[in-house]
Amino acid sequence: MIYLDYAASTPMCDEALHIYSVLNKEMFGNASSLHDAGGQAAYTLDYSRQRMANMIGGQPEGIYFTTGGTESNMLIVQSILNGLPQHKKHWIMSALEHHSMYNLAKMLEQQGYELTIVQPDQEGRITREVLIPHLRANTGLVSVQHANSETGLIQDLAALSPLLHERGIMLHSDAVQTFGNVHIDVEVMGVDALSISSHKVYGPKGVGAAYLKPGTPWRSVYPDTLHEHGFRPGTVNVPGIAAFVAAAEMMTEQMEMHQERYATLRKYFIAKIQEKSIPLHWIVQENEKKAVLHHIVGCFFDGYEGQYVMLECNRSGVCISTGSACAAGHHEPSPALQALGASGREALQFIRISFGRTTTIEELNVLVDILTYLKHRQERSLSR
The missing domain is CATH 3.90.1150.10 (Aspartate Aminotransferase, domain 1)
Incomplete structure (x- = not known):
């Protein structure tokens, strides 16, 4: 064969397979448990968070591990919109977004949020000139995919972020296709939130990460959730996360x-x-x-x-x-x-x-x- x-999925690399196998055998404790096995898992989780933050130029407290790019997209957008003032009910996404964002848009519309889908220019780019006519006083969030999965076209996010931030608008980007393939620095790009996935960079499926820049307003989609600092529920997949980080480091290097x-x-x-x-x-x-x-x-x-x-x-x-x-x-x-x-x-x-x-x-x-x-x-x- x-x-x-x-671009759809990659096989697990040897580095990820080795880490995944070892940790599933030797460090299988629940990271929330208070005994030594839980402490070892918690240490590995914190260490993985730091290493992931280093790869994207972010801060470890902004890293939240998820089940993949789709969940990262959905939780980031909903959490940010939940955390914004009540009058910020308008959000924008580009027409080039992943299928998961279109599914999310339907659900958010039922919750009273208003969406504008912005078309790219003739070159396929989302530019300042494209965005400006659609920005409103009640716009709270703009989501622009870093690179489209069908075309590979990369958007210049660093050119958009100052325009949005001077208006108090958050910028989220789905970087599932670019992470591990091009250099990513969330500070240089000026993004407030980022979605990435493991199985695009030779890590295991069912693992991803969301980055929310510390200070970005957000409120959990799941009230009273304890895992991942309240970002999402469920026992954290420490072996999968460590394998994801190992694969991502291999790819970025x-x-x-x-x-x-x-x-x-x-x-x-x-x-x-x-x-x-x-x-x-x-x-x-x-x-x-x-x-x-x-x-x-x-x-x-x-x-x-x-x-x-x-x-x-x-x-x-x-x-x-x-x-x-x-x-x-x-x-x-x-x-x-x-x-x-x-x-x-x-x-x-x-x-x-x-x-x-x-x-x-x-x-x-x-x-x-x-x-x-x-x-x-x-x-x-x-x-x-």
């Missing part, structure tokens, strides 16, 4: 090397597509104005639905995607793709290829051969 869907490799693979893949005249075109045209995650290649296969292309690749032992795995099963155009100018028909033709640490040129050649076969079959069908 050739796996080219690393090697990120420059991996991004160089991904850039080379991306350039090679695009060149082969052009050489073979395969009818793929890219949702994000790279230029000097845009920063992208090199390991995510989002494109449209003209003449085929993306789901069909994905299934044909799967039949040949190659795993690719038709977009965010969290939206799988929803056979409808992606809001993010439509926001970037794709028609409904084009959005259904979307496929995503994403590279990982072990992806090779030979693997990409297999994919190119499959896409070439589909191209020739399409040409034969049209010539009849």
Whole structure:
């Protein structure tokens, strides 16, 4: 099997597997227990919190461990809105957000919150000029995904945060795709809250983290909750958290090397597509104005639905995607793709290829051969 869907999930790395195995055997105590086993788990949890804070340039008291990126998104947004003054009932998110944010929006609307979904500019960017017309006196929070999971397009959050903070508006960012792949510093970016996930950086599934900058107003979604300083309920998964931190440290230490490799693979893949005249075109045209995650290649296969292309690749032992795995099963155009100018028909033709640490040129050649076969079959069908 050739796996080219690393933006959806990654295998656990050896560093994470080792930590996970050892701690599940030797440090399985409940971190809230007062005996020595609990104390050991609590120490590991605090140590992990410090190391995670170091990786994002934050403070350890702002780190809250969760079950993943979706829960981080949902708890952060709700907790901040709960903690803001009653008149701050308006919040904003970009049209490029993860599926979980759209689900959350429906629930918050029923609770009396008003949402504005902001469309990007023609370059796919959320800029000051894009945001300003939508900011109100009662706006309390803006959420802008750091990089879109279908396109890899990175937003310049540092350019947005001063505009929002001078108006007393909080800034949250879903950094699930960027964490471990590009340098993140919450102080430089100016974000008040950040969502990250373990299984995107070769850690275990079911683990993530939320960062809330100390001093950011918030009130728990779950009253009287004791775990994670009241942020979320449930016994804390200390072995999983330690494994997440180990994987994240491995990725952050090697990120420059991996991004160089991904850039080379991306350039090679695009060149082969052009050489073979395969009818793929890219949702994000790279230029000097845009920063992208090199390991995510989002494109449209003209003449085929993306789901069909994905299934044909799967039949040949190659795993690719038709977009965010969290939206799988929803056979409808992606809001993010439509926001970037794709028609409904084009959005259904979307496929995503994403590279990982072990992806090779030979693997990409297999994919190119499959896409070439589909191209020739399409040409034969049209010539009849």
